Amino acid sequence: MSEATTQGNADLHTIRVALPFHLRNLAGVGPEISLEVAAPITIARLLDAVESAYPMLRGTIREYETRKRRAFLRFFACQEDLSNEGMDVTLPADVVSGREPLLIIGAIAGG
Amino acid sequence: MSGIRVLVGTKKGAFVLSADGKRNNWTVDGPFFAGWEIYHLKGSPVDPNRIYASQTSGWFGQVVQRSDDGGKTWIQPGVTPGEKSDAWPPKPSNRFPYDVSAETGKPLTTHQWYDGTQHPWEFKRVWHFEPSLTDPHTVFAGIEDAALFKSTDGGESWHELSGLRGHGTGPKWQPGAGGMCLHTVILDPSNPERIYIAISAAGAFRTDDGGKTWKPINRGLKSQYIPDPNAETGHCVHHIAMNPTRPNVLFMQKHWDVMRSDDAGDNWTEVSGNLPTDFGFVIDVHAHQPETIYVVPIKSDSEHFPIDGKLRVYRSRSGGNEWEALEKGLPQKDCYVNVLRDAMAVDSLDDCGVYFGTTGGQVYASPDGGDTWTSIVQNLPSVLSVEVQTLK
Numbered sequence: 001m002s003e004a005t006t007q008g009n010a011d012l013h014t015i016r017v018a019l020p021f022h023l024r025n026l027a028g029v030g031p032e033i034s035l036e037v038a039a040p041i042t043i044a045r046l047l048d049a050v051e052s053a054y055p056m057l058r059g060t061i062r063e064y065e066t067r068k069r070r071a072f073l074r075f076f077a078c079q080e081d082l083s084n085e086g087m088d089v090t091l092p093a094d095v096v097s098g099r100e101p102l103l104i105i106g107a108i109a110g111g
Numbered sequence: 112m113s114g115i116r117v118l119v120g121t122k123k124g125a126f127v128l129s130a131d132g133k134r135n136n137w138t139v140d141g142p143f144f145a146g147w148e149i150y151h152l153k154g155s156p157v158d159p160n161r162i163y164a165s166q167t168s169g170w171f172g173q174v175v176q177r178s179d180d181g182g183k184t185w186i187q188p189g190v191t192p193g194e195k196s197d198a199w200p201p202k203p204s205n206r207f208p209y210d211v212s213a214e215t216g217k218p219l220t221t222h223q224w225y226d227g228t229q230h231p232w233e234f235k236r237v238w239h240f241e242p243s244l245t246d247p248h249t250v251f252a253g254i255e256d257a258a259l260f261k262s263t264d265g266g267e268s269w270h271e272l273s274g275l276r277g278h279g280t281g282p283k284w285q286p287g288a289g290g291m292c293l294h295t296v297i298l299d300p301s302n303p304e305r306i307y308i309a310i311s312a313a314g315a316f317r318t319d320d321g322g323k324t325w326k327p328i329n330r331g332l333k334s335q336y337i338p339d340p341n342a343e344t345g346h347c348v349h350h351i352a353m354n355p356t357r358p359n360v361l362f363m364q365k366h367w368d369v370m371r372s373d374d375a376g377d378n379w380t381e382v383s384g385n386l387p388t389d390f391g392f393v394i395d396v397h398a399h400q401p402e403t404i405y406v407v408p409i410k411s412d413s414e415h416f417p418i419d420g421k422l423r424v425y426r427s428r429s430g431g432n433e434w435e436a437l438e439k440g441l442p443q444k445d446c447y448v449n450v451l452r453d454a455m456a457v458d459s460l461d462d463c464g465v466y467f468g469t470t471g472g473q474v475y476a477s478p479d480g481g482d483t484w485t486s487i488v489q490n491l492p493s494v495l496s497v498e499v500q501t502l503k
Contacts, residue, residue, distance in 0.1 A: 022146060022171055026187075052197050056190045059205045060171040072170040106170045 011039045015046055015091075016101035020073075023061070023104070027054040032101055041096050043075060044087035061104060076103040114502040115458050116181065117466055118162065119474055120149035123492035125164055127182040130487075134464055134478040137487045143185060144176065151453055151496040152182075153240045158247040159500050163266055165237035165252075173236050175204040175266050189267030202268040207234045207252070207260055210273035222256065223285040232256045232276070239453060239496075241296035245303070253293035257284060257310040259322065272322035275308070280327065280344045287311035287347050287366075294452055295351050299358045307361065307376060312347035315363070317376050328376030332365060349392045350452040354401035362404050362431070364394040364452075369406055371431050382431020387418055393455035397480060398463040402430040405457075405465060405481060407450040416447040424467070426481045440484035441475065448473070453496040460501060468494030 018032045027033070035049040044067075051058045063070060067087075075082040078092045078100050094100040113132035119125065124142030143149075147166045155161040160181040166174040176185045188204040209232050211220060224230035235255040243249035252260040252269060258276055260269040284291060292311055299305035306322060309315045314329040332346045347366035354360065363370040363379065367390050370379040383389035388408045397403035404427050410418050417423060422441045425434040448471035458464040465481050468474045472491035477484045 020170075022168065026171075026174065048197075052195050055194070055201070055203060056174075056187050058201055058203050059173065063172070064206045065208065070170065070172060 012036045013039060013041055013096050014098050015041060015049070015095060016098060017046065017050060018101045018103045020104060020106045022106075023057055026056050026060065029054070034098075039096070041091050042088050043082065043085075043091065043102070046091065046102060047087075072107045074105045074107055076105060077101070113460060115460070115464065116154070116159075116500040116502060117456075117474065117476070117487065118152040118154065118182070118496075118498040118500065119468055119491065119494060120151050120164070120453075120496035121468075121472070121492035121494050122148050125149040125152055125166075125182075126488070126491060128474065128487050132460055134460075134476060137476075139488055140182065142492075143182070144174075147174070148236075149495065150236060151239050151498070153242055153498045154181075154500045155242040155247040155250075156244050157242075159502055161242070161247045161265075163240040163242060163250050165240060167236040173205045173207070173234070175237070177204075177266050188262075188265050204262075204266050204268070207237070207254055207258075207269050208271070209234070209258060209276075210271040212273075222281055222291065223283055225286065229282060232258070235290060238292045238294045239296055241298060244298050244300055251296050251298075251306070253296050253308060255290045255292035256286075257291045257293040257313060259293055259296065259306075259308055261322070272318075274318070274323045275316060275325045278316070278325045278327070280313070283344055284310065284313035285345070295348070297351060297353050297361075300355045301358050305358075305375075307351060307353070309348040309351050309363075311349065312345060312366075314344045314346040315348050315351060315376055328372070329379070330377065331372075331379030331381075332363075332370065333368070333381075334366065350394050352395045352404070354396040354398070357401045360401065360430075362394050362396060364391050364406055366390065366412060369394065369431060382427070384427070384432030384434055386425055386434050391450075392452040393450050393467060395455045395457055395465070397465075398457050398459040399461075400428070400463075400480075403428050403480070404430065405455065406434075407455070407467065409449060415449040420445045420447060422446040422448065422469075424465070424477075424481055424484075437477075437481045437484070439482065440477075440486075446471075451495055453498075454494050456497050456499040458499045458501045464499070466497050466499055468497040470494065 037049045077095045117128040124145040126141035129138045144166045150165045152164040162178040164176040177188045221229035237252045239253040241251040248265045259272045295309035297307040304321045316325045318325045327343045349364045359375045361372045369383045372379045391409045421443045424437040427434045448469035455467040465477045470493045474487045475484045
């Protein structure tokens with residue numbers, strides 16, 4: 001999943017992110033947003049860009065103090081569960097190229 | 112003409128119920144923040160159009176919302192849509208960082224866990240907002256895990272009044288069944304330096320210096336599960352109420368027992384009297400009769416519903432001990448709802464109105480001090496909190 005690391009650091013990529021229903025409402029956006037992110041494109045850098053562009057989402061995806069993924073959210077892309085891959089792992093090539101979005105999904109729990 | 116606005120927080124959104132001073136015909140607006148748990152909404156006494164709301168979710172954490180137009184529209188304080196910011200750490204409205212700095216005295220990092228071990232303090236949610244009596248930009252937040260925070264910029268940023276956790280008993284505090292929450296914040300209108308708070312299951316505390324230092328005010332509370340009759344902390348206080356004209360007199364619904372204090376919490380005496388059960392969550396005081404108080408007795412700590420399926424508010428006109436059941440207009444058959452600790456409020460019209468919400472989604476109103484009741488709405492999500500604004 002590291003093809004993105006072959007991109008130059010100065011390269012900007014348009015990355016697609018699919019947000020869950022409640023975060024769309026909070027940000028006032030549709031099902032998917034697009035962000036310009038410089039390589040290497042990791043989950044951490046992508047979330048930095050999300051929180052920079054949509055400050056109302058700060059604290060809703062990552063915990064403030066630890067900056068870790070909130071426990072009941074999951075990250076998926078290209079039919080892979082990236083939730084536990086670590087924040088600094090580069091995203092799949094199809095996400096970097098814009099063919100696939102990173103999916104932020106609420107874990108199925110509760111009622 | 113005067114009007115009433117009832118702010119209702121539920122497990123699936125917020126609702127604003129409005130009526131004129133007659134309180135007969137109600138308009139229901141909402142849900143706001145649909146699908147989110149709204150633990151509490153409360154308006155500023157200085158600027159009633161300013162309302163603070165606690166929006167929470169097990170998935171997405173805490174969000175703070177503020178309205179400056181009486182609940183019609185809402186913003187996250189300090190967040191301007193479309194405005195980018197790369198600052199970190201940010202100072203957004205939903206960040207409640209515990210103060211662990213050495214400069215503030217005794218930074219505490221752990222409290223007692225259910226199994227008796229020490230457990231780190233972890234922010235979970237805001238249970239209660241208490242707007243300042245004098246400044247619409249100043250608001251207090253009672254949070255879980257128990258701590259008191261203050262904002263002086265309309266909820267844009269928060270700092271902890273860390274003297275409370277620094278009191279020294281913090282490592283002995285432990286969560287109640289609903290978590291270790293600071294759920295009650297009462298500001299003394301006669302003394303801006305005095306604040307009362309209550310924590311489940313630590314007890315009640317008071318500051319007389321604006322929040323720098325705190326003392327436990329639990330003398331006289333007796334809890335079956337605490338063997339030490341003089342225990343300074345550990346009591347499961349469910350709610351405290353005060354009539355602003357007599358700020359030294361407090362009424363408390365404890366886990367079991369209804370209590371009163373006539374000396375600002377220094378000493379408590381039981382006033383459960385002839386209540387059919389003295390377990391419950393809510394308690395409130397009539398707006399103009401400071402010896403008239405209301406509770407909703409709940410069968411027991413194991414059965415959180417009214418006795419015999421009959422929903423009854425109990426009123427004492429003597430500050431406790433002698434209670435009368437109020438049932439006119441309330442369901443007297445097959446009613447098995449609960450009324451949670453922040454889900455009762457009073458208005459300040461000449462004929463004091465009393466309001467409460469249930470876990471079954473009903474919000475009841477009495478325009479005559481409890482004599483008769485009608486349901487404003489019957490099928491909301493489970494009600495977490497009810498606050499009332501009297502609009503002149």
